[in-house]
Amino acid sequence: xxxxxxxxxxxxxxxxxxxxxxxxxxxxxxxxxxxxxxxxxxxxxxxxxxxxxxxxxxxxxxxxxxxxxxxxxxxxxxxxxxxxxxxxxxxxxxxxxxxxxxxxxxxxxxxxxxxxxxxxxxxxxxxxxxxxxxxxxxxxxxxxxxxxxxxxxxxxxxxxxxxxxxxxxxxxxxxxxxxxxxxxxxxxxxxxxxxxxxxxxxxxxxxxxxxxxxxxxxxxxxxxxxxxxxxxxxxxxxxxxxxxxxxxxxxxxxxxxxxxxxxxxxxxxxxxxxxxxxxxxxxxxxxxxxxxxxxxxxxxxxxxxxxxxxxxxxxxxxxxxxxxxxxxxxxxxxxxxxxxxxxxxxxx
Amino acid sequence: xxxxxxxxxxxxxxxxxxxxxxxxxxxxxxxxxxxxxxxxxxxxxxxxxxxxxxxxxxxxxxxxxxxxxxxxxxxxxxxxxxxxxxxxxxxxxxxxxxxxxxxxxxxxxxxxxxxxxxxxxxxxxxxxxxxxxxxxxxxxxxxxxxxxxxxxxxxxxxxxxxxxxxxxxxxxxxxxxxxxxxxxxxxxxxxxxxxxxxxxxxxxxxxxxxxxxxxxxxxxxxxxxxxxxxxxxxxxxxxxxxxxxxxxxxxxxxxxxxxxxxxxxxxxxxxxxxxxxxxxxxxxxxxxxxxxxxx
Numbered sequence: 001x002x003x004x005x006x007x008x009x010x011x012x013x014x015x016x017x018x019x020x021x022x023x024x025x026x027x028x029x030x031x032x033x034x035x036x037x038x039x040x041x042x043x044x045x046x047x048x049x050x051x052x053x054x055x056x057x058x059x060x061x062x063x064x065x066x067x068x069x070x071x072x073x074x075x076x077x078x079x080x081x082x083x084x085x086x087x088x089x090x091x092x093x094x095x096x097x098x099x100x101x102x103x104x105x106x107x108x109x110x111x112x113x114x115x116x117x118x119x120x121x122x123x124x125x126x127x128x129x130x131x132x133x134x135x136x137x138x139x140x141x142x143x144x145x146x147x148x149x150x151x152x153x154x155x156x157x158x159x160x161x162x163x164x165x166x167x168x169x170x171x172x173x174x175x176x177x178x179x180x181x182x183x184x185x186x187x188x189x190x191x192x193x194x195x196x197x198x199x200x201x202x203x204x205x206x207x208x209x210x211x212x213x214x215x216x217x218x219x220x221x222x223x224x225x226x227x228x229x230x231x232x233x234x235x236x237x238x239x240x241x242x243x244x245x246x247x248x249x250x251x252x253x254x255x256x257x258x259x260x261x262x263x264x265x266x267x268x269x270x271x272x273x274x275x276x277x278x279x280x281x282x283x284x285x286x287x288x289x290x291x292x293x294x295x296x297x298x299x300x301x302x303x304x305x306x307x308x309x310x311x312x313x314x315x316x317x318x319x320x321x322x323x324x325x326x327x328x329x330x331x332x333x334x335x336x337x338x339x340x341x342x343x344x345x346x347x348x
Numbered sequence: 349x350x351x352x353x354x355x356x357x358x359x360x361x362x363x364x365x366x367x368x369x370x371x372x373x374x375x376x377x378x379x380x381x382x383x384x385x386x387x388x389x390x391x392x393x394x395x396x397x398x399x400x401x402x403x404x405x406x407x408x409x410x411x412x413x414x415x416x417x418x419x420x421x422x423x424x425x426x427x428x429x430x431x432x433x434x435x436x437x438x439x440x441x442x443x444x445x446x447x448x449x450x451x452x453x454x455x456x457x458x459x460x461x462x463x464x465x466x467x468x469x470x471x472x473x474x475x476x477x478x479x480x481x482x483x484x485x486x487x488x489x490x491x492x493x494x495x496x497x498x499x500x501x502x503x504x505x506x507x508x509x510x511x512x513x514x515x516x517x518x519x520x521x522x523x524x525x526x527x528x529x530x531x532x533x534x535x536x537x538x539x540x541x542x543x544x545x546x547x548x549x550x551x552x553x554x555x556x557x558x559x560x561x562x563x564x565x566x567x568x569x570x571x572x573x574x575x576x577x578x579x580x581x582x583x584x585x586x587x588x589x590x591x592x593x594x595x596x597x598x599x600x601x602x603x604x605x606x607x608x609x610x611x612x613x614x615x616x617x618x619x620x621x622x623x624x625x626x627x628x629x630x631x632x633x634x635x636x637x638x639x640x641x642x643x
Binding site for chain 1 (some may be wrong): 365366369385403442459468492509515575591598636
């Protein structure tokens with residue numbers, strides 16, 4: 001009795017503190033995130049340019065910005081914008097796939113090794129610290145560092161070595177294969193340690209008695225990996241896939257910064273996030289901010305992100321359900337077979 | 349006898365396997381470290397030496413020259429580069445944001461855990477739902493609102509104040525409080541006549557120190573490294589440039605690049621964060637799996 005009274009007192013007289021405590025979060029979030037999101041949505045229906053910067057006044061354009069981005073338009077400028085946008089989407093996918101596959105492969109391999117009780121790899125703690133290190137460094141500095149190593153510049157390390165050997169200097173940034181490869185490498189370099197630690201925590205969460213039982217039954221490491229670790233790690237891999245995909249769609253820092261002449265973005269490195277940034281960045285010397293186009297691209301990015309997230313979740317759930325259905329069917333079949341047999345037996 | 353032989357054989361195979369794995373790990377660790385080591389060594393050689401030998405594994409003695417050449421001298425890479433201003437500005441932004449993030453996230457999650465009120469579950473669901481909204485999606489409206497409507501270009505307000513609302517940190521802290529903050533303590537404090545806010549300050553915060561420490565480290569690093577938001581708000585005031593923006597400007601200098609000075613600038617931007625990381629690596633590596641944002 002006392003406890004219900006207590007809880008009633010609690011819920012009646014202290015509720016206002018609850019509101020008070022969470023109010024700052026929601027006020028600030030509404031002001032700095034929700035309103036900007038709605039504002040982006042509104043801006044995407046209006047013309048480009050902002051009166052505050054001396055551009056022409058905004059006019060309502062309905063879905064014209066979306067139309068321009070998705071299908072191009074009548075004039076050359078809209079067509080160029082459309083081509084750039086489509087290319088930026090393709091670039092994003094290429095760069096993401098190219099950094100995700102090596103990243104997940106490396107981190108799974110390392111996580112399996114580090115958690116394998118039969119392989120005593122010495123100095124695990126030190127390895128984890130070292131492999132996570134690139135993730136902590138400012139992306140700007142990482143890009144700057146790799147640009148000193150290998151870039152368009154005649155004085156980058158790779159070009160000096162090439163010239164010392166009597167070869168021509170290569171404009172690495174201008175070559176799609178080279179520059180994309182380098183960006184993928186930097187992304188993998190920065191993120192594989194992070195993914196590895198996530199995977200390790202996933203593997204350590206698996207019931208250790210399963211591994212023990214497998215060991216006692218004489219399973220090889222390949223069997224343990226294929227039949228225990230990977231199936232049980234699937235939720236973790238899917239989680240990593242989703243977060244990495246959402247992160248990959250926002251990929252900005254390295255593709256934006258890997259340019260010797262800052263701001264002069266190469267067509268084969270422009271991701272969707274870079275495209276949006278180029279459009280809205282105030283003080284961009286190319287043109288005045290194009291809020292309408294930037295807003296439309298942002299909203300599309302938002303929906304793609306949301307759809308991808310839902311899609312992957314559903315795919316995973318459906319696979320599970322399909323497997324269960326198949327199992328149920330097999331059981332029913334077996335049951336019917338046995339009944340038939342029993343009937344036959346009865347007849348005989 | 350035969351059994352022993354089999355066992356020896358098995359041990360040998362295991363030994364070879366672990367040596368192989370160890371070698372791969374050493375290789376990967378080297379891939380992580382070598383670029384940083386070359387950077388440190390190159391930062392201590394002058395530009396002329398680097399134009400002949402671009403890769404050095406042994407430190408030289410020209411760091412002072414390089415340091416001066418970043419902002420002064422004939423081949424000044426970027427006249428407005430001042431490493432102390434850069435550190436100071438980055439520290440102000442990252443420090444203030446971190447304090448605001450952990451304090452208000454703790455406050456919000458305390459409110460969501462301890463009190464029972466009508467919209468509590470709805471509020472929590474909203475926080476979970478908005479956790480995944482990428483910054484890139486809202487930034488168009490953000491810039492138009494902050495710079496265009498409110499005229500806050502070059503101001504630190506749009507960089508610091510939003511830190512109050514960090515959904516991912518709230519999510520993590522709420523998990524922590526749910527699992528290791530006994531509500532009876534709040535009752536006890538009430539009986540002793542302790543006010544609600546004081547209970548939060550002097551009981552809840554000390555008890556959640558581990559969670560707060562981990563989140564503080566991550567918030568600090570994320571804000572120190574943030575280039576995206578800083579670069580769209582700090583437009584022209586060179587006195588307010590943060591470290592990442594300064595580095596970007598130094599490296600953007602394509603006409604007479606002095607490689608030594610550029611390496612020195614990059615090294616100066618990386619070293620503080622690496623030192624902090626090595627001191628706190630235990631908490632950081634332990635905290636990654638608990639909730640981080642990926643790219």
